[in-house]
Amino acid sequence: MNQRVRVTSPQTRLALRRRSDATGRLSRLAGRPPVGRSAIDLDDAERALRRQRRLAVRTAAALLFALAALLTAAFVTPGRLGWAVLFFAPYPILLALAAVHVRRAERIEAEYLEDH
Amino acid sequence: MLGLAAISLVLAASVVIGVWGVRAARSTPDFLVASRSIVPGWNALAIAGEYVSAASVLGLAGLLVKNGVGAMWYAVGFTAGYVLVAALAAGPMRRSGAYTVPDFAEYRLGSPRIRRMCGLVVLVIMLLYLLPQFKAAGVVLELVSGIPYWIGVVGAGLVVSSTIAVGGMRSATYVQAFHYLVKLAFIAGPAVFLIALAGPETRDAALNLSADPDWSRPLLDLDGSGHPILATVSVLVATTLGAMGLPHVVMRFHTVAGARAARRVAVSVIVLLSLFYLWPVVYGLLGRIATPTPEETDVVPLLVPGAIVPGTVGAILTALVAAGAFAAFLSTSSGLLLALAGGLSHDLFGGSLSRLRLGVVVGTALAVALSLPAADVDINVLVGWAFAVAASTFCPLLTLGIWWRGLTAPGATAGLLVGAGTSTGAALASVVLDLEPGVLSVLLAQPALWTVPLAFLVMIAASRPGSVPEWANEAVLRLHVPGRYSSGDSGAIPRARRENRVDAPDETG
Numbered sequence: 001m002n003q004r005v006r007v008t009s010p011q012t013r014l015a016l017r018r019r020s021d022a023t024g025r026l027s028r029l030a031g032r033p034p035v036g037r038s039a040i041d042l043d044d045a046e047r048a049l050r051r052q053r054r055l056a057v058r059t060a061a062a063l064l065f066a067l068a069a070l071l072t073a074a075f076v077t078p079g080r081l082g083w084a085v086l087f088f089a090p091y092p093i094l095l096a097l098a099a100v101h102v103r104r105a106e107r108i109e110a111e112y113l114e115d116h
Numbered sequence: 117m118l119g120l121a122a123i124s125l126v127l128a129a130s131v132v133i134g135v136w137g138v139r140a141a142r143s144t145p146d147f148l149v150a151s152r153s154i155v156p157g158w159n160a161l162a163i164a165g166e167y168v169s170a171a172s173v174l175g176l177a178g179l180l181v182k183n184g185v186g187a188m189w190y191a192v193g194f195t196a197g198y199v200l201v202a203a204l205a206a207g208p209m210r211r212s213g214a215y216t217v218p219d220f221a222e223y224r225l226g227s228p229r230i231r232r233m234c235g236l237v238v239l240v241i242m243l244l245y246l247l248p249q250f251k252a253a254g255v256v257l258e259l260v261s262g263i264p265y266w267i268g269v270v271g272a273g274l275v276v277s278s279t280i281a282v283g284g285m286r287s288a289t290y291v292q293a294f295h296y297l298v299k300l301a302f303i304a305g306p307a308v309f310l311i312a313l314a315g316p317e318t319r320d321a322a323l324n325l326s327a328d329p330d331w332s333r334p335l336l337d338l339d340g341s342g343h344p345i346l347a348t349v350s351v352l353v354a355t356t357l358g359a360m361g362l363p364h365v366v367m368r369f370h371t372v373a374g375a376r377a378a379r380r381v382a383v384s385v386i387v388l389l390s391l392f393y394l395w396p397v398v399y400g401l402l403g404r405i406a407t408p409t410p411e412e413t414d415v416v417p418l419l420v421p422g423a424i425v426p427g428t429v430g431a432i433l434t435a436l437v438a439a440g441a442f443a444a445f446l447s448t449s450s451g452l453l454l455a456l457a458g459g460l461s462h463d464l465f466g467g468s469l470s471r472l473r474l475g476v477v478v479g480t481a482l483a484v485a486l487s488l489p490a491a492d493v494d495i496n497v498l499v500g501w502a503f504a505v506a507a508s509t510f511c512p513l514l515t516l517g518i519w520w521r522g523l524t525a526p527g528a529t530a531g532l533l534v535g536a537g538t539s540t541g542a543a544l545a546s547v548v549l550d551l552e553p554g555v556l557s558v559l560l561a562q563p564a565l566w567t568v569p570l571a572f573l574v575m576i577a578a579s580r581p582g583s584v585p586e587w588a589n590e591a592v593l594r595l596h597v598p599g600r601y602s603s604g605d606s607g608a609i610p611r612a613r614r615e616n617r618v619d620a621p622d623e624t625g
Contacts, residue, residue: 045593052596053519059203063196067352070192071345074334083185083325086334087397090192091390098202098383105207106376109598 041116048112052105059101066093118431119260119418122439126298130446131279134291156377160384162289163368165296167194167359167385168392169245169448170252170414173299173441175495176393177420178413180400182494185325186336186348187400190496191393193352193503195386197359202382205360207375208518208595215370216458217363217510224517224591227525230532237509237536238363238459242452245362245502246483248495249449252414252441254487259415260438266488273484276449280457280476288450289371295447300392302440306421306433307398313425314402322401331404341553347562351500354564358503361510364455375598414495417441453479493547500562501543508535508567512575520576521592527579535571539563 070093074086172191179187214220218234221227250269257268311319325332335344336351359365369378399417403410406423410416418441421433457475490498509532516523542563551557559566 042590042593045597049593049596056203056519060200063199063203063356067192067196067356071335071348071352082334083332086185086188086192087394091195091386091393094192094196094199095383095386095390098199098386101199101203102379102383105203105379109376113598 044112044115048108051108055101055104055108059097062097063094066097117261118435119438120257122435123257123260123442126439126443127275127446130291130294130443133294134279134288136290156372156381156384158289158293159368159372159377160381160388161293161296163292163365163381163385164388164392165292165294165299165447166364166368166451167448168296168299168389168444169499170249170441170444171495171499172392172396173303173444174252174256174414174417175248175499176396177399177403178410178416179494179496180396181403181407181410181416182413183337184331185334185400186344187496188334188393188397189336189348189351190355190500191389191396193355194359195389195393196352196356198382198386198389200356200360201365201385202379204518205366205514206369206378206382209366209514210369210372210375210378211595211597215367216455217361217366217514218459220366220517221513221528224588225523225525225528226585226587230525230528233529233532234510234513235459237505237532239456240536240540241361241363241502241506241509242456242459242479243482243486244505245499246449246452246456246479247487247490248493248498249445249452250483250487251490251493251498252495253445253449254491255412255415256418256438256441256445259418260435265491269484269487272445272449273480276446276453277476277480279446280450280453288454292447292451295443296388298443299440300395302436302443303392303395303399303417306436307395309429309433310402310421310424311398313429318402318405318424321405328404341555341558343555343558346555346565347558350558350562350565353568354500354504354507354562357507357511357564357568358505361506361514362503363459363506363510364451366510366514367455367458449483453483497561501539504543504562504564504567505536505539507564508539508571511568512572516572516575518592518595521588522579522581522584523575524579524583524585524588526583527575527577530578531571531575534574535567538567538570542567 070085070090073089074082076082077085172194176187176191179190209220212220212223214223217238218231221234222231250272253272254265254269257263257272258265263271314322321327330337333344336348337344341347369381372378372381396417399420402424403416403420407416407419410419417437418434421437422430424430425433453476456479457472460475460478512531512535513528517528542560546557546560549560551560
């Protein structure tokens with residue numbers, strides 16, 4: 001019954017928690033493994049990383065190729081169409097690249113989750 | 117006067133939305149974590165709102181008139197960057213649980229020193245990016261109201277820093293989403309009117325690009341250097357890779373529910389940017405006919421309406437464009453100032469809220485002071501430098517940090533030093549030396565083509581395999597594994613748990 005309770009406003013409690021949360025986060029990160037509380041299967045994670053990395057490299061290469069192709073197309077297309085290529089063609093191509101990448105990345109994640 | 121009225125309206129609406137956003141958040145007990153549940157659509161609008169800056173609203177059309185249609189490669193690069201964001205950074209960054217790039221560097225490399233270094237790089241990028249925004253505010257206000265440039269810049273600084281201080285931080289998402297819509301409407305709307313009102317002669321002349329083969333060549337020849345392909349490729353490298361390393365953009369991906377949502381937001385941003393970048397072309401093409409030799413290239417979109425439809429209609433259209441340009445200034449500069457203040461207080465000095473406010477004031481003062489002498493430099497050139505520095509520093513740091521386990525703190529430090537040093541040094545040298553146009557002048561004015569590979573190489577070479585800490589393996593693997601244990605996939609925090617989780621980005625980062 002004689003326990004002392006610290007009475008603070010909800011705002012103060014939030015602020016205090018935020019502070020402890022921030023320092024907790026930092027000490028968790030500095031020099032210690034950021035993991036520990038829940039182990040992950042390293043072999044499976046390794047496979048997921050490799051698949052995602054291959055996909056990322058492929059998308060980056062496709063982007064490089066697409067930009068080079070656009071540059072060439074804009075340069076060699078005669079007359080009126082040259083600038084039309086530059087004004088309108090890039091955006092659907094970029095959107096398609098990103099959308100395809102996201103779909104594949106999500107599929108890799110879904111397959112990973114199925115195994116767990 | 118009409119222009120000033122339109123600008124005031126946009127400003128007033130922003131403040132109202134900001135105040136409403138704060139109040140809406142206050143009414144729920146968990147306003148601090150609500151940010152994790154921001155709907156991806158809103159978040160994409162906010163990112164686009166922050167990203168479409170004065171460089172896109174004003175600078176692109178001006179550069180089109182001055183340098184030819186090749187200027188649109190800037191827009192292509194600005195958009196292409198988000199393909200890389202979606203493919204390389206968004207998901208894993210979200211899972212790292214880090215709010216800022218310095219946060220991520222510390223998570224991945226386990227060194228508080230590298231956090232401070234990244235904080236410094238953030239400052240450089242943000243300042244370079246802020247300069248042209250303030251320049252834009254100055255020239256717009258000068259044009260629509262006759263206020264001298266320096267008063268406009270100082271006034272804009274006061275307005276932006278006070279809006280942030282009033283409490284725009286928490287509701288930044290809604291304000292910036294609103295700004296995207298304002299920009300799109302006030303650029304696209306007048307453009308449609310101008311096309312309709314221009315008359316067949318002007319329209320035909322605007323579309324008859326073959327009349328000026330140099331101008332219509334779809335390559336970016338900077339100041340007649342004679343090496344257009346080199347210049348175009350270097351601009352593309354800087355803008356595409358730079359978009360991935362922009363600290364304020366990276367920050368935004370932490371306000372969505374998870375890694376999946378973060379990636380999808382990046383795709384939505386591409387859609388929004390594509391919609392926007394159709395319109396600067398109209399002002400560029402009409403501007404070549406209506407205002408062929410503007411005194412100040414960056415105000416072309418404001419001059420075109422008056423030149424094509426004189427009188428009241430032209431004045432109204434000019435006022436709308438001016439309001440759109442001011443919205444661009446407002447949203448980009450407040451996003452940048454928050455990231456800059458965050459860098460100053462959170463990453464460099466260990467922050468409190470009052471320090472954050474001080475950071476905003478100091479950042480504004482610096483940007484205003486620096487933009488006074490920068491009145492003659494084109495907006496896109498300045499923005500290009502910010503992108504080049506981001507591409508030469510944070511792009512390699514994030515790419516290698518996320519995908520390569522071998523990156524170590526000494527390697528990252530060396531790469532950041534070399535990347536930041538060469539890219540800022542080259543940009544400075546191109547201003548100071550005033551070289552003859554040629555290969556060297558292009559490589560100094562647009563340094564990304566060589567500074568980015570250099571930074572990558574240094575980071576890889578200086579990361580010695582022996583010194584990779586044991587936990588680095590798991591720190592990297594965790595970024596790519598979906599599931600409950602990686603913070604980025606927890607989704608919106610469930611109501612019952614919200615009480616215990618307090619980690620809003622605008623408070624800690």
